[in-house]
Amino acid sequence: MRSASLPPDDPGPVFDGVQVLEVAQWTFAPAAAAVLADFGASVIKIEDPVTGDPQRGLASSGVVPMVGGVNVVTAQTNRGKRSVGLNLRDPRGHELLLRLVDRADVFVTNFRGPARRKLGFDEDTVRARNPRIVYARATAQGARGPDADRGGYDFTSFWMRSGIAAALTAEDADRPLPQPPAFGDKAGAMNLAFGIAAALYRRERTGVGSTVDVSLLGSALWQHSSAILYSWGLDREFPVVTGRSANPIARSYRTGDGRWIALMMIESDRWWPDLCRHLDRPDLLADERFADAAARSANHDACVAELERVFAALPLREWERRLADLAGPWAVLRSMRETATDPQVVENGYAVPVDHDGTEVRLMSAPVQFDEQVPELRRAPEHAEHSEQVLLELGCDWAEITRLKDAGVV
Template sequence: MDRPMEGVRVLEVAQFTFVPAAGAVLADWGADVIKVEHAETGDAQRGLVRVMGLEAISEGTTFHPIMEGPNRGKRSIGLALEKPEAIEVLYELARASDVFLTNFLPGARKRLGIEVDDIRAVNPDIIYVRGSGFGNRGPDALKGGYDSTAYWSRGGSAAGVTPPDSDTLIEMPSGAYGDSIGGMTIAGGIAAALYGRKTTGRTSVLDVSLLGVGAWATQYSVNQALMIGGPPPSRPPTKHGAPTNPLVGAYKTVDGRWLMLCMLQPGRYWPEFCRTAGRPELAVDERFDSAEKLMANAAEAAEIVAEIMASRPYDAWVEALSAGEGQWAPVQGPWDVANDAALRANDMIAKVVDAEGFDRELVTNPVQFDEKGVELTRAPQFAEHTDEILRELGRSDDQLIQLKIAGAVS
């Protein structure tokens, strides 16, 4: 497996998923990522035992998917950065690192001595990366944010998926949804900064916010609003299909599953769909026998498509549509995605051995090099590598004991 980040060291002072997810991607790519956790409390996300109403830890083991996903492949050291002995260890690690990665708020960074100037004082060439809720400047620079607030709600996605007449706001489809997307974004920025440092000799300070990532995700609608100088008009609701295309939209099968059609050229794909549906006469129906007529009578055609789709079970439609050229997709839940044939064929679900020695599986990051899947290693246990990392810095056993007595390390 090609590991293009081998030889790169990343020092991560961060918790939860946004920002740590970037470290996980870099570790997938071969970087040595050292995760700094507080010597007593660790990453606060370790305390999340229920997420979205479900148990977050595998019964009888320490396997914790919400920690494994954004932390696989790293080493963990426990440092109480408020203690001078610990901050000196951190500075030593920074001297030997290429990237410093954090999502601590400005007040905490200043109090702990991990601001840009502090880290650059010991390593002028380090790439300093800040992940934030709302950006490093402006009225909300000092505020914390989660993906449900900064990305999903404020970034436009929640409003975009919630019907105007809904009594409830549509929630994110998965835990750490925007965090995971944001982490991938940060990893890409770090790769660019490393390339820039190599080619120009200049180092960078990177800023990525959940709000910015959220706005990027909804940029089409935001750009439309900017173009017209106000909120875009609400699209007239259609029960089935798109306003001018019956082959775009979600349709329900007889057994209550959904399929998403996205055949953007209705004139091209209408005859094929009619044959697949066992209704070839619809292709020559005078209401639908040209692209122009089909678009003009899209609502009527969509009602017919809905009736046809509702006449067969999901599996039958998957088999039938798979034989055609038109674009469509099954609407899948988490278990379906976990077993998706394309993901499996492309090694996007990978094995990882947990701390107890059991084989597990995790979703990989979506980037592959040279058509090879990622080889995953598990996330570290809390402060699992403290002694190992300190010995790499030249600390003796006696010095380790003194640091632990002082409460500087765990």
């Protein structure tokens, strides 16, 4: 259904008119629904009418920071949605949920199977009410197998179980390398959003609704598949941390002021001459030890030692000036704070300022753009902010809404 506010020659957002119903918590599934909202979907988030999504409590408990009074985790994960507080344990609340199911194109959840069945929004119940719906399940370990109904966060199911933590942890470390916050959740969310988009496309062509399954474990195995497949093929752990590239210009070098520059010139013979010129070391081109890729590999340590001395001689600012027009792939190791002013981040709209009732907070946009347009992000809702509005849309009158509120249903 096309928005009436769009001019006839404007195709509008990709998911304009798509109705999404989210019964989910924390980050994985909610972040997928937020991506759909970025691109025009109307997303209704169902929350417990008293406690809300437990993610909201992370800021008040000091686990995540507040920025100008805004819970940035909730802002990032739930932007562009409407929030309805609904007690699904009450039959009246459950019936209201099913009335929302009637209107939905997509149902998104990350509740475990037993909870979905107990609360009455398992796939069979939802599909009996709306056969064309796309039913999207975000799970920890997958929909089948002995751990299908076992819960998990991305730290356990994505980071630890998949081998990623093992690959990045040094053998002599006192504990596994910790995971960045929501690292696996965000990867899984994009996979889930893709699955939902594909299911909507299939339904457009066939009229048939699909069940979409994405797990944190499956997302991690895909993300980490190169090193895992190397390990399986070699029948030993592929050395990610301690492994040494045979190519001296596919590694990092420390500058004179302690910063790092990464070279990733896989086509070594293609990039070596230009690199030497930019380093102001044309003599390296005449050195038989470094004549070609095979020679540089055979004399790896000597080549690396030369390059280490070169890069250590100057500060980062000077290297950025000298390498500015170097065609071969290279990058500076940036801090998270530095990304805020990275011109590529700014110019491409990868971080978007969003007004939260007078407080502007920059949020990360989904890493997809259509027709060179940066998605317009809207703030996340307050807990149960839109309950009355949505119930009125369902046909409830104010007297009924008052009774439902008095009874703790909404």
